[in-house]
Structures are given as C-alpha cells and as structure tokens.
Amino acid sequence: MTAQMKLGAFLWATGHHIAAWRHPKVHVTAGIDIDHYIQLARTAEAAKFDMIFCEDAAGLREANVGIASQTSRSIGFEPISLLSALAVQTSRIGLVSTASTSYNEPYGLARTFLSLDHLSGGRAGWNLVTSASPIEAANFGSTGLKLHADRYERAREFAEVVTGLWHGKSSGHDGQSFSVRDPLDLPRSPQGAPVMVQAGASDVGRDLAARTADVVFTAAQTFEEAKAFYDDLKGRLAAYGREPDDIKIMPGVSPVVAETETEAREKHEELQALIPDDVGVALLSSYLSISDLWRYPIDGPLPELPESEGMKSRQALVVEQSRRDGLSIRQLARHFAGARGHWRIVGTPAQVADELQSRFEGGAADGFNVMPSYFPGELDAFATLVVPELQRRGLFRRDYEGRTLRDHLGLKRPA
Amino acid sequence: MDNGATMHLAVSPVPDTSPGTGLEFNRLASFVQRAEAAKLDMVLLADAAPTSGGESANKPMPFESTTLLAALATVTNGIGLVAAASTMAHQPYNLGRRVASLDIISHGRAGWNATMAQVPREAANFSRPEGFSADDFRRRSEEYIGIVQGLWRGWDRDALLFDKSGGRFHDPEKMHLLDHKGEFFSVRGPLNVARSPQDTPVLVLSGLSEPDLDIAARAADVILLESGPIEGANLRYDNLKRRIAACGRDPDSVKVLTNISLAADGRLTAAADRLEEQFHAKSCDGFNIQLPAQLPVIDEFADLVVPELRRRGLFRENYRGTTLRSHLGLVGGGEQ
Numbered sequence: 001m002t003a004q005m006k007l008g009a010f011l012w013a014t015g016h017h018i019a020a021w022r023h024p025k026v027h028v029t030a031g032i033d034i035d036h037y038i039q040l041a042r043t044a045e046a047a048k049f050d051m052i053f054c055e056d057a058a059g060l061r062e063a064n065v066g067i068a069s070q071t072s073r074s075i076g077f078e079p080i081s082l083l084s085a086l087a088v089q090t091s092r093i094g095l096v097s098t099a100s101t102s103y104n105e106p107y108g109l110a111r112t113f114l115s116l117d118h119l120s121g122g123r124a125g126w127n128l129v130t131s132a133s134p135i136e137a138a139n140f141g142s143t144g145l146k147l148h149a150d151r152y153e154r155a156r157e158f159a160e161v162v163t164g165l166w167h168g169k170s171s172g173h174d175g176q177s178f179s180v181r182d183p184l185d186l187p188r189s190p191q192g193a194p195v196m197v198q199a200g201a202s203d204v205g206r207d208l209a210a211r212t213a214d215v216v217f218t219a220a221q222t223f224e225e226a227k228a229f230y231d232d233l234k235g236r237l238a239a240y241g242r243e244p245d246d247i248k249i250m251p252g253v254s255p256v257v258a259e260t261e262t263e264a265r266e267k268h269e270e271l272q273a274l275i276p277d278d279v280g281v282a283l284l285s286s287y288l289s290i291s292d293l294w295r296y297p298i299d300g301p302l303p304e305l306p307e308s309e310g311m312k313s314r315q316a317l318v319v320e321q322s323r324r325d326g327l328s329i330r331q332l333a334r335h336f337a338g339a340r341g342h343w344r345i346v347g348t349p350a351q352v353a354d355e356l357q358s359r360f361e362g363g364a365a366d367g368f369n370v371m372p373s374y375f376p377g378e379l380d381a382f383a384t385l386v387v388p389e390l391q392r393r394g395l396f397r398r399d400y401e402g403r404t405l406r407d408h409l410g411l412k413r414p415a
Numbered sequence: 416m417d418n419g420a421t422m423h424l425a426v427s428p429v430p431d432t433s434p435g436t437g438l439e440f441n442r443l444a445s446f447v448q449r450a451e452a453a454k455l456d457m458v459l460l461a462d463a464a465p466t467s468g469g470e471s472a473n474k475p476m477p478f479e480s481t482t483l484l485a486a487l488a489t490v491t492n493g494i495g496l497v498a499a500a501s502t503m504a505h506q507p508y509n510l511g512r513r514v515a516s517l518d519i520i521s522h523g524r525a526g527w528n529a530t531m532a533q534v535p536r537e538a539a540n541f542s543r544p545e546g547f548s549a550d551d552f553r554r555r556s557e558e559y560i561g562i563v564q565g566l567w568r569g570w571d572r573d574a575l576l577f578d579k580s581g582g583r584f585h586d587p588e589k590m591h592l593l594d595h596k597g598e599f600f601s602v603r604g605p606l607n608v609a610r611s612p613q614d615t616p617v618l619v620l621s622g623l624s625e626p627d628l629d630i631a632a633r634a635a636d637v638i639l640l641e642s643g644p645i646e647g648a649n650l651r652y653d654n655l656k657r658r659i660a661a662c663g664r665d666p667d668s669v670k671v672l673t674n675i676s677l678a679a680d681g682r683l684t685a686a687a688d689r690l691e692e693q694f695h696a697k698s699c700d701g702f703n704i705q706l707p708a709q710l711p712v713i714d715e716f717a718d719l720v721v722p723e724l725r726r727r728g729l730f731r732e733n734y735r736g737t738t739l740r741s742h743l744g745l746v747g748g749g750e751q
Contacts, residue, residue, distance in 0.1 A: 021584060028577040032609050034489070034520045058508055060607055065587040072584045075575070075609040078516035084485035085520050088440065107540040108504040115479035119440055119486050138603035139508040181539040186477050276582055 005360045005395055006248050006367025006409055007387075008053045008096070008217075009044035011037065014072050015374030016254055018283055018337040019274035021072035023374045030375060031076045034085055040376055041086045044093055047383035048397050050408040051094030051125065052086070053197075053217070053369055054079035058103050059136040063291075067282040080112055087120035094405030096125035096197055096215075101154055103131060103140045106161035107180050113194045114166060114186050122190030122404035126162070127197035127217065128208075130155045132289070148312060152204045153177075159196070159212045166193035167414060191404035192413040201229065201313035210236035213247055214411050217369050219314065219341045220251045221321060226343075226364035248409055251359075252342035254371040255352045257381050268346045271373055272334055280333030287314045287341055298330045314341055342371055349385040356386075357395055421731050422694050422724070423670055423701030423743055425497075426450050426716075427459040428708035430476050440478070444490045446713050453717035454733055456742040457495030459528060459619070459639075459703055460484055481513050488521035495739030497526035497619050502559045503537045508602050511566040515608040518616045523738035523748055526617030527563070528639070531556055531627040555599045557630045560618065562602050564634065565593045567615040569605030613738035613748035631669075632658035636745055638671045639703055648673065648698035670743050673699040677706055677716070686716075687723040694729060 013031035014021040021028055030036045044052050056079045062068040079097040087095055095116065099109055109126070117124035130151035131137065137145045146154075154177045161173050165184045173180045198205070198213040209216050216233060220226035229251075234244045256271070258264040277298065285293040288305060296303050302322045305315070318341065322332055338344055345355050359365045372378035390396035401407060428446055447458050462480040476483070480498035487496055498517070500510055510527070518525035531553065538546040547555060574589035593604030620631045621639035631638045638655060642648070656666040673693065677686055690702055706712050724730040740747040 022579045022582060024579075028579060029575075032519050032575075038489070057607065058512070059603075060605070065590065069585045069587040069590075070582050074585065074590070074607060075570070076607065077519065078512045078608060081481060081485040081513055081516040081520060084482035085489045088444075088486045089489055103506055103509065105504065105541045112479050112482060115477070115482045118477045119482060135603075138601075140506055141601040178542045179539070179544050180542070181544070182536065186479075 006050045008051045008369040009049045010053045010369050010371045016371040017373040020374035022274045038089045047387045053096045056098040092400045094123045098127040100131045101158040106158045110162040110165040117189045117194045125195035191406045215248045248366040250367045250369045253368045254339035256346045275337045280337040284333040299328045349389045353389040424455045425457045425703040427705045449713045451494035453721045460498045462499040495524045499528040503541045507559045507562040511563040512608045518611040523612030528619040530622035532622030558597045566606045570610040613740040633662045642673045645696045670700040672701045672703045675702045
C-alpha cells in the first residue's frame with residue numbers, strides 16, 4: 001500500500017473564519033454547547049480523521065474590548081475539559097489539545113494528559129506551545145512577557161520532565177525552572193505515552209520539535225514554504241538520533257469546498273463580506289505583534305516593522321505575503337482573517353484533493369490539519385465531499401487500522 | 416418543602432483496594448449513575464494525587480479529578496459533580512476556567528472542592544520543595560479562592576448578545592476585568608469562558624483547621640467536616656453558623672456536611688439510624704457518604720438506606736431543579 005496522508009480536524013466553536021459566527025448557517029451558541037462539539041467529533045470520527053485538535057489561550061485573544069465584542073472568540077470551552085467530555089462520547093479518534101508551558105507546571109500537566117489518555121483508551125495528545133500574548137501574561141502575575149529564547153528554554157525543560165514522567169522515570173528532577181520529586185501516581189499510558197505535538201516554527205521552535213515532537217503543526221501558504229519547512233525539520237532529526245518517519249508534519253489548511261467552483265467561490269465571498277474592517281485590521285495586528293496598525297492608511301502598504309518577540313514565524317509569514325503579492329493592509333487583513341494565516345483552498349472536491357495530493361506527494365507534508373471555515377457546514381462538506389475523493393485515490397484510510405492515536409499516525413510505541 | 420427539613424446527601428467513591436480490580440471508567444460511571452438514580456445531591460471526586468503523604472493503602476483512581484468530572488458529566492444529567500483540585504497544582508486563572516468550563520459542560524452541575532490542608536508531597540512535585548508555612552498557605556489559599564470566585568463573576572448573566580446582523584457577539588459593558596493584585600497572585604481577567612448556568616460553580620471547602628473556619632464562613636457554599644462525637648459536632652455546627660451570620664451571610668446559604676465512612680459497616684440499614692440521630696441533633700445539614708466504589712455497595716445504599724431515609728421524611732423524593740445549587744437549596748442560576 002502506498003503512503004496515506006494523516007488528517008486532523010481542527011475544531012473551533014463557530015469556525016476558523018473570523019466572521020463565521022455571523023454566517024446564517026452557523027449555530028451562534030456553539031461556544032457554550034457541548035452537544036455541538038460532540039456532533040463535530042462524531043462527524044470527524046465517522047470520516048476516519050486521525051484526530052481532533054483544539055487550541056487554547058489562557059486569556060482573551062483581543063485586548064480591545066470593542067473589537068473583541070464583534071467576534072465570538074472571547075468565550076469557549078477550556079480544551080482539556082472539552083476533550084475529556086469528548087473522550088467518552090467517541091471511541092477511535094485521537095484527541096489533541098494545546099496547553100502552554102508558560103503558565104503550567106509539568107507534573108500537573110503530565111498527570112492531566114495521562115488521565116485523558118486513560119479516559120480515551122490511548123487517544124490523547126498534547127500540543128506544546130509557549131505563550132506569546134501579553135493578555136495571557138497579565139493573568140499570571142508576569143511583569144512582562146518573557147523573551148522568546150527564555151520561553152523556549154523553559155519549554156525544553158518542561159517537555160523533558162513531562163516525557164520523563166510519562167515514560168515512568170522514577171528519579172526526581174531538580175532543574176532551572178522546575179523541581180519534581182515523585183513519579184506519576186497513574187498507570188502507564190495505553191499507547192506508551194500520549195502523543196507530543198508542536199506548533200512553533202521559529203528556529204529554536206524547530207529544534208525543540210526535532211528533539212521531542214511526534215507531530216508538527218505548522219502554517220504555510222505556498223508549496224515552496226511548506227517544502228522548505230518540511231525538509232529543514234526532517235533534516236534536524238538525525239542530530240537527535242531520530243528517523244525522518246518518526247515525526248509527522250501536518251500544515252494547516254482551510255478549505256472552502258462545494259460541488260462546483262462557482263459555488264465554492266460564492267461561499268467564500270459570502271464569508272469575506274461578513275468581516276468588519278476594524279476586526280480584520282486588529283487580527284492582522286496581533287499576527288504582526290504590533291498595536292498601532294490602525295494608524296496607517298487601510299488601503300496603503302504594510303509599514304516597516306520591528307522584529308517580533310511574539311509570534312516570530314507568523315510575523316515573517318505575513319510580511320513575506322505582503323511583499324510577494326503587493327497587498328494593502330485591507331487586503332492582507334481580509335486574507336488573514338479568513339484562514340488565520342493558514343493555507344486557503346477554494347474549489348471543488350477534486351480541486352481540493354488535487355492540491356492536497358500535490359503537497360503530500362511533493363514531499364511538503366505528511367498530512368494536514370483541516371480548519372473548516374465554519375461549523376458544522378464546512379466540516380460536513382470536507383467529510384462528505386473531499387474525504388471520499390481522497391479515499392478513491394488511495395490517499396486516505398477507509399477505516400482505522402488500530403485503536404490508539406499512535407496507531408493512527410503510524411508512530412512507534414515508546415519503549 | 417423547607418430546605419432545612421431534609422438532609423443533603425453526597426457520596427464519595429473510594430477506590431477499591433481488592434487485588435486485580437482497577438477502577439475503569441465504565442464501572443465508575445455506573446456507580447455515579449446509580450447515585451443519580453437515588454437522587455443524591457452530588458458526587459465528590461477525590462483527586463488521585465497523593466493526599467496523605469503517600470502512606471495511603473488506597474489504590475489511586477487512574478484519573479485526574481477534573482478530567483474525570485468532564486467525562487462523567489456527559490453520561491449523567493442530574494447529579495452534581497464536584498472535583499477536588501489543589502491550589503498547588505494549578506494557577507488560579509487556569510483552575511477558574513477549567514471549573515467554569517466543566518460547569519457549562521455539565522449544564523450547571525459542577526463544583527470545586529478546595530482543601531485548606533497543605534500536602535508537603537504535592538509541594539515537592541510542583542517546584543515548591545520548601546512548601547509554605549501554615550500561615551502563608553492559609554493566606555495564599557484565601558487569596559486564591561477569592562480570585563477564582565471573582566473570575567467566575569466576570570461576565571454578567573446577560574452579557575452574550577449573539578447578534579449576528581448587528582455584529583455584536585457580546586456587550587462590552589457586561590464583561591468585567593478582575594484586576595486583582597495581591598500578596599501571592601496578580602490576575603487581570605476576565606475568564607475566556609462564559610458565565611455558569613448556575614451563576615458560579617459550587618465551592619466546597621474541606622481539610623479545615625480552626626483558623627480556617629472564618630475563611631470558610633466567608634467563601635464556601637459547602638463546608639465539609641470530619642465526623643466526631645455528636646455533642647462536639649453539635650457545638651461545632653452552631654459555632655460555624657454563627658460565624659457565617661457574622662460575615663453578613665444567611666446561615667442557610669452555606670451547607671455543612673459531615674463525612675461518614677460506611678466502608679467498615681458492610682449492614683447498611685443501621686446507617687439510617689446513625690444519620691437520623693446526627694441530623695436531628697443539629698450537627699450538620701447533611702452527609703458525605705464515603706463508599707467503596709463497588710456497584711453492590713452503591714446499590715445497597717440506594718435500595719436500602721435512601722428509601723428508609725425517605726420513609727422517615729429525612730430525604731427528598733426528587734431533584735428540585737437541574738443545577739447543583741438547586742439540589743443544595745442555594746441561590747443561583749435564577750432557579751430559586
């Protein structure tokens with residue numbers, strides 16, 4: 001059998017499009033409705049997705065309350081409690097949640113994910129992130145956001161302690177940021193250890209991923225960007241005694257799919273028209289880690305920017321796109337509001353499958369984290385239109401091969 | 416029926432110690448479903464972390480309590496679910512939103528059990544090998560609990576507008592910063608989780624020493640006490656209710672429950688006499704029954720003891736509402 005791609009279903013209350021909550025077909029109370037999420041998880045499981053994926057932030061996403069109140073992103077479920085609920089309402093699909101190394105302690109986080117792993121029979125994964133937002137920092141007594149390198153040094157030690165605990169390491173840890181005396185008081189994971197996911201794409205983030213991650217989630221707009229990232233990261237594995245196949249690279253993709261191309265374009269335009277300008281510019285500002293983008297003419301070019309201590313890789317991606325395509329602030333804002341910096345495909349099931357196949361077979365991805373524009377409609381569309389097309393081409397499984405998330409991803413069971 | 420006339424009943428499943436019987440989720444879920452069928456107010460879920468210096472012979476549950484609560488919430492629909500979670504293991508912002516989220520998942524049936532007792536072994540696993548002095552730990556706990564309760568009130572009940580055409584998801588005036596700056600924590604808020612269906616999750620305080628009682632009187636919804644001789648328990652109850660009133664709270668707005676272990680009494684019918692005696696002596700508002708997590712044990716309690724308590728007019732026939740606050744006769748969620 002030829003290699004098959006891995007697929008994640010990236011859940012997010014009303015949808016990944018910033019204005020999804022305003023779409024007529026969207027269930028507006030999705031962010032406080034557990035039944036909505038149970039339905040999404042079951043849809044993804046029926047379509048044989050490898051995993052569902054939930055992101056997280058320990059605070060509001062937008063400091064300006066006027067802007068925040070025009071989006072649906074200020075409230076939602078805390079993802080670990082959400083996935084614990086979904087664990088007993090599903091039976092096969094993997095369950096991955098983001099949790100930050102900046103505002104947790106490794107012993108507690110290792111226990112929590114191992115508990116989720118037991119509840120789900122070996123289907124849990126942890127997406128390790130460091131926190132770059134000053135809004136989050138203010139909820140944890142920080143006097144200022146820590147520098148990028150310091151965040152990653154803490155993350156490296158954090159990951160070392162967590163994986164040590166999961167692997168049943170019995171001796172204590174007494175390090176720079178953390179001290180831990182005992183082994184975990186829970187049995188070993190049904191899959192050896194929960195799956196480690198990482199999303200950082202900066203140089204130091206890539207090194208941490210090469211050392212510890214099983215799955216890497218990333219953002220790439222073009223084939224060339226995706227390919228360069230893929231080759232670079234796989235190339236770093238040997239230094240840590242790992243094989244290229246030990247890590248699965250899954251860029252985000254936000255498809256808008258319909259039976260005909262015209263219909264897909266109309267669907268996309270319908271969503272774009274729902275974005276208020278100030279919401280789009282505010283979102284773009286957050287990706288650029290600056291606060292005063294609104295001072296510049298909205299139809300003019302992006303100004304010169306200082307180097308970010310926030311999301312380095314996301315800032316670089318936006319700047320690169322603005323230079324490459326000569327886009328104005330308004331055009332950039334609308335572009336990024338749609339897919340949050342991720343790859344957007346608008347087209348028929350065959351066109352979407354062609355694009356995914358091209359990146360997969362071109363050696364730029366091992367699979368994709370699918371980010372539906374709005375829920376449940378676009379997840380349903382991907383599951384019923386694109387998945388069968390991928391299956392017909394032999395690019396995606398028709399049924400689960402095993403029981404655990406490691407089984408689905410074809411990852412080795414840790415010794 | 417007067418809230419004060421009938422006792423409140425919680426149950427705590429104690430992990431089975433017999434060899435070869437792991438506490439798998441389905442069996443635990445059946446245990447909780449049977450407690451729900453008996454209309455008990457709530458289940459108190461101990462956390463699996465070492466709680467007694469590691470000397471406990473109990474086999475730990477293979478689940479951390481808040482993840483367990485979320486899972487149980489989706490397979491029950493009436494009973495309250497209270498998870499123990501340590502102030503050492505979580506930052507207050509993280510714990511506040513975890514429990515707020517659990518409350519929405521359970522449609523208003525969640526609570527948080529905070530222990531006021533410091534566990535040295537926990538400190539050693541959470542980068543605090545030196546721990547805190549008893550007095551520092553007490554002040555830290557009170558500050559922590561105040562932050563969590565404050566965060567739970569960050570969104571007004573009618574803050575979410577869901578106005579698609581007007582583009583207004585929420586009313587900015589009805590979302591409030593906490594802006595807490597204290598001795599141990601500073602937390603800006605608000606939570607990124609909506610308001611609870613029961614306004615705030617239920618706060619249960621346990622592990623109280625004498626100096627903790629005023630903190631409990633100020634903050635708790637439920638105070639959990641260890642059982643003792645009736646005479647002493649009676650005075651203790653009066654004393655607590657006076658402290659609650661002294662804080663400007665209605666004495667009936669805090670429920671005092673006594674831990675009762677029935678593990679050694681394999682003859683559960685005798686338990687009804689014991690509960691009635693303690694309840695009539697006005698030593699508590701109800702009980703937390705600690706039972707081995709075995710289905711025959713909960714069945715016996717539900718089939719023999721609970722009906723006997725009902726015959727004596729000591730326990731209600733049914734839930735009065737849908738939230739944990741309504742079971743406990745506490746204000747909240749617009750049900751009272």
